[in-house]
């Protein structure tokens with residue numbers, strides 16, 4: 001991936017704004033727990049998406065910024081952290097040999113959300129993506145790699161901590177760059193999200209009046 005942090009953030013805000021008109025309320029089921037990606041996220045705060053913005057809309061932005069940060073961390077790791085790079089590569093190769101993983105290759109808007117839509121009570125699913133993802137039995141997995149020696153482990157641990165520091169730095173810079181786009185992010189919310197939320201509230205009020 002080419003480009004500065006600023007241009008990558010700007011391009012992902014473009015992508016988010018292109019996706020936004022397709023957002024509809026209630027396309028994702030309510031979560032029973034807080035989303036780790038969004039709750040208290042400095043990215044969501046930098047985007048100005050904290051108050052009264054539906055979770056799916058926040059989540060799409062959080063995942064797009066995560067893409068930017070991850071891409072920088074991957075590049076940094078590949079260039080500067082040989083032990084960690086090697087470990088990640090081996091892990092990828094091992095995973096590539098295993099079966100179907102429905103959570104991979106999704107558009108960023110759907111990453112980290114529940115894979116299955118809510119089941120209707122009278123029409124239960126024959127299977128769910130979540131079950132399918134878990135159904136891999138241990139004997140289908142390739143054998144684990146040979147255990148790491150203490151020196152290798154220490155090297156990987158040290159490099160992990162460097163990668164972590166770098167990710168934090170990139171996160172901060174992404175937030176600074178993202179804050180520059182607040183104007184058009186807010187405009188997108190006002191145009192595509194607010195009217196739908198208002199319509200929902202009006203519907204709700206009407207149905208309460210009828211009773």
Ligand SMILES: [Zn+2]
Nearest residue numbers: 035037038059
């Ligand atoms: Zn989320």
